Amino acid sequence: MTTQNQQLGGLYVQSPQGQQLIFPLKHTKVTAKIAGNLSRVEVIQTFENIFTQPLEAIYVFPLPDEAAVDDMEIKIGVNIIKGNIKKREEAQKIYEQAKQVGRTAGLLEQERDNIFTQSLANIKPGEQIDVTIRYTDSLKFEAGNYEFVFPMVVGPRYIPGTLIDNSGDTDRVPDASRITPPVVPEGTRSRHEINVTVEIDAGMPISEVGSPSHQLKIECLGQIVRVQLAGEDTIPNKDLILRYQVSSQTTQSTVLTQADDRGGHFAIYLIPALEYRTDEIVPKDVVFLVDTSGSQSGSPLQQCQELMRRFINGLNPDDTFTILDFSYDVRQLSPTPLPNTPQNRAKAIAYINNLQAAGGTEMLSGIRAAINVPTPIERLRTVVLLTDGYIGNENEILAEVQKHLQPGNRLYSFGAGSSVNRFLLNRIAEIGRGKSTIIRHDEPTQAVAEKFYRQINNPVLTNIQISWQGGGESPVVYPGTAPDLFVEQPLVLFGRKQDRASGNLQISGIAAGGKHYEKTFHLIFEETGNSAVAQLWGRSRIKDLMNQMVSFETKAGVEAVTETALTYQLLSQYTAFVAVSDDVRVESGNEYLSMQVPVEMPEAVSYGVFGGSVMHQMTPLMPPAPASAPPDFLRQRPRGDRAASQREAADGQTSSKTKKFALPPSTVKEVGEISAAPIQHQLEVISATGLDESAIAELTQHLQKLNLPSGFSGEIVFEFTINKGRVARVMLDEEASTLKDTVVVEMIKRALLIWRVPPSASGKVVLSLRIH
Structure with missing residues (x-):
């Protein structure tokens, strides 16, 4: 413990920029290559263990919300270890086992479409490890104006709901501790720097390259334009927004295709050449x-x-x-x-x-x-x-x-x-x-x-219909229902035709004034096509499936997302990348340090408005903590307790935020809260596979306190897991359930999340309920 506290006392260093905190994330290097409508991006995160004990670093960071993340690897010295895509629970288990036996391991998980967690276990003292993440994304564009965005920091989040435990997780945000990283203290910053290089090959001249967010260095190499951050703009506390223009009518439509053993895939980017009608003003x-x-x-x-x-x-x-x-x-x-x-x-x-x-x-x-x-x-x-x-x-x-x-x-x-x-x-x-x-x-x-x-309220193309004319089956196209198009807005479609048969895709709609619009694309699927197209279709399918589960997760929906993510090697909320060294690099059984990497406060966001909640984890460093009190984001713990490290890393920040933002008692209670007074039993537990009789009795008593709305009856079947004394991932089995009302399902789900699970309970549970 003495060595640990000596290291803590040395966390501060002076630099020309002022006082800096030393944390394991040292540098992020971003390299993006843009071709037409697509970007291929490589992100390299460099972690360094400055302590005298083995280290686990946990870093919460953003990526674009529609990025198709399809590759991860870790580099130790000259050795590169490729990450494998697995079901998330399986990847977590592999990571934990590797950590316990002393292997170096990396785990990349998705919390939200735009929030990710990188965990890196068993970094040896004095060692540097690089984690590389790769993804494909579509650029945002309207009529020749293109925009590339790279987000750099996860901003503070407001967390509503009833606390589940001291992690800060609630019944309304059960993963709150995983999306609210600690923030560096006001007036200081970490040593984390970011470098971004973007190469643009539009296939034609581009102009007006610039950024409203960053100072840039721009150089032209033939038809390729290379853009880099200027040296004074390397603090990762704001999104990089890069904009440029392409002056050509050929940008009105772009078609990309690709074929492999998963089928023929295509991407269509269409800006209809339609006039905006201004002579009819609708109140x-x-x-x-x-x-x-x-x-x-x-x-x-x-x-x-x-x-x-x-x-x-x-x-x-x-x-x-x-x-x-x-x-x-x-x-x-x-x-x-x-x-x-x-x-x-x-x-x-x-x-x-x-x-x-x-x-x-x-x-x-x-x-x-x-x-x-x-x-x-x-x-x-x-x-x-x-x-x-x-x-x-x-x-x-x-x-x-x-x-x-x-x-x-x-x-x-x-x-x-x-x-x-x-x-x-x-x-x-x-x-x-x-x-x-x-x-x-x-x-x-x-x-x-x-x-x-x-x-506003003047779309140029409505009632868009998509039809297939050709051999074989019709393609599966996303979005499933095409949106109305507004002036200069593109229609972006991703499709898969499993039999790879060529044919025509026809897009029709109603233009301003009731005129009929029609555009036809001839699609031929070749294996020499753009490999990114398949990944973007897979990402679009996952997005569509997740949109169907915004009210609650379903067993069939989770299985469909998982299957798609594994087939297309994509990160999702139900899959994760894991990479493990072949050799044991750290002696097992010894204590190690675990640190959740603090992030910068986003530019122009005030510390004061959070009442100190985002500062909670940092305050022990101001001044340095006494020997008996290491800071919350840095713990010395027995090997193998990653869940505890994340709960304790979040303890204080999120929970204090939840308390601070709690509504007044008179406004908190919502339909479906657990009632303190006994009420008429509306709910019956039919069976609970995976629980013993004692646990079933406790769960029945807990659920029967629910004040369910009247007028509903039927059976509801849930599937969930119990891990470390908590209910996790509550899914509705829609096929087995006769009652699927969103209000009732959400109420019971939230009640399950705050159930105080008895010590005897663990593993998978299938719960059948009858509502009278």
Whole structure:
């Protein structure tokens, strides 16, 4: 223990940039190659053990939310160990076993579409290990304007719900501890630097290469443009946004194909050459919903206010509108939509100017309130959400929009900040049949507002249909239901034709004024095609399947995602990459250090608004901890307790955040909470395979306290696992269940997650319930 504390005292170093903290993640190198619409990206994370004991490093980091991650390896000296894709539980077991016997091991897991965890066990003292991750992604583009984004930091997340244990996990966000990494103390920074090189080969000249986020070094090598971060911009605390233009009409459509033993795959990028119609102005009703929680404090809220002022002043004379804002609770300008008069606009601007950021992000309440604002007769409703998306219960929000946004209504999302939650903002707009727009907190807003009004409720192509003309079976195409297209917006489709037979794919729709639109692509599948296309189809299928499970996970859905991920060698929430050294490199049985790597606070996000919760893990280092109290993110522990290391690494940060953001007692209780008073038993446990009689009795007593809504009856079958005294991954068996109501299923699922599991229980459980 003495050696450990001597090392802790040396964690601080002075540098020209000020006081720095020394942590195991030393450097990240990103190399991206862009060809046409696709990017192939390699990320190398360099970890170094500066301590005198073996080290386990755990690092939570972001990647693009639609990236197809298909490769991982670790490099020890000159030896490269390839990672293998496995079912997640199997990969975790392999990693734990390797760690216990002293083998060096790497484990790459996905927590959200845009949040990942890299664990690296048994790094020897003084040793450096490189972890390489590779992925393919599609570029965002509109009519020749391309955008490449590389996210660099996971921002703090608001975690609602009832605490399960001291890890900070809750019944509404049961993996909270895995998506809320510790943050370096205010006024200091880690030594972690990032270097990014992007090579653009568009096949034609490009222009106006630039970035609103970073200083760049740009050089031209023939038709290839190489872009690098300038030396003064290497702190990983904001998303890299790289934009450029391609001046050519050939960008109107791109078709990529590929074939292998899994079938023929294709990607189509289409921008219909359609005119935007401005002669018909449809009266609309707009509900502006703005996030005024603490994380929006400062520049992000100011940017949202500026956008909203422009939105209000851009409304047409016959439009109606109202404004809602949310943090702990929801406030509103008016309970009903207001006519667009000078008086009402002035009232709205005053409301916007008085907005202040504080408190937790109860977005679910805000979304419900916005969707339920009465819609005036004969008007198109549009909900405009402005937020940084710093929440952990994304699926709750997506499920609410999926279930309750009325047909014909649309939801647009706007994210303002340096490192917003793009997964939430992109997905909520897709499900809401609108568009997502993400700008930095310091970007000009005028062009964004003007573009919004060119698009809002005026799609250029609707009722898009996709049909196959040719031999064999029809291809499986994603997205399953094509979205309406707005001005200059591309239609992006990924398809697989298992028999690889060639033919024509026809895309048709209704253009402005009711005109019929049609475009046909002739598809020939050759094995010399672009290998990335298959990976992107697999990623699109996984995304579609996950969108079907935003309310709750199903056994069939989880199996389908897992099968697709294994077939296409892709990371997912149910698969993981694991790499293990052949030789035993650390003596087993000895103590080791485990550290969750702290991350930078995102640029322009204030420390003060979190009330110290993100600082909790760091405070023992200010000043250095006494010998009896190592900091929470650094533990000396017996070999083999990774789960404990992650729980303890998160202990304090997430749990204190949850307590700080807890709603007042009068507003906390929701339908489905465990009731303290005995009520009429509405629920019967038919069987619980995997539990003994004592555990079944305890579970029955726990579930019978649920206050279920009336009017439901039938049988529900759940499958879940019990590990280290906790219920994990609750799945509904839809085939075996006769009752599948979302409200009832979600209530029982949350009750299972907070069940105090008896010590005798472990392993897989199949639970059959009858609701009277």
